[in-house]
Amino acid sequence: MEYLFTYGTLQDIQVQEYIFGRSLTGVPGALLGFKKMENAVYGRYPLVLQTKNLEDKVSGTVYEVSETDLKKADIYETSAYKREKFLLESGTMAWVYIENSK
Numbered sequence: 001m002e003y004l005f006t007y008g009t010l011q012d013i014q015v016q017e018y019i020f021g022r023s024l025t026g027v028p029g030a031l032l033g034f035k036k037m038e039n040a041v042y043g044r045y046p047l048v049l050q051t052k053n054l055e056d057k058v059s060g061t062v063y064e065v066s067e068t069d070l071k072k073a074d075i076y077e078t079s080a081y082k083r084e085k086f087l088l089e090s091g092t093m094a095w096v097y098i099e100n101s102k
Helices: 013-020 069-075
Strands: 004-005 028-032 032-039 046-052 055-063 081-087 093-099
Touching: 004 069, 013 069, 028 093, 032 055, 046 093, 055 069, 069 081, 069 093
Parallel strands: 004 093
Antiparallel strands: 004 055, 028 055, 032 046, 081 093
8 A cells, every 4th residue: 555645635525536436534644845835736726845944844634545546646636746755744655746847
């Protein structure tokens, strides 16, 4: 299993049921060294930006997911985001969707 840190629409139960075919059970988590920007993607969706300042923190939810779940989430997130692993405040390594600045 993998861990996925979410800070936006992936926390919504209706979105989860649409993407994964079920609602996910998560725990609160925090991503250090990032700031959350509201309405940053398509003027509607949030984005986290890495600041590397450990005083900056984004709160969210951590879900345990499968590789198949991650592939489904990749499709949902579109090419506007890319998925990378980061260390959470809890010490857990989790996938996070960040800006895809190709």
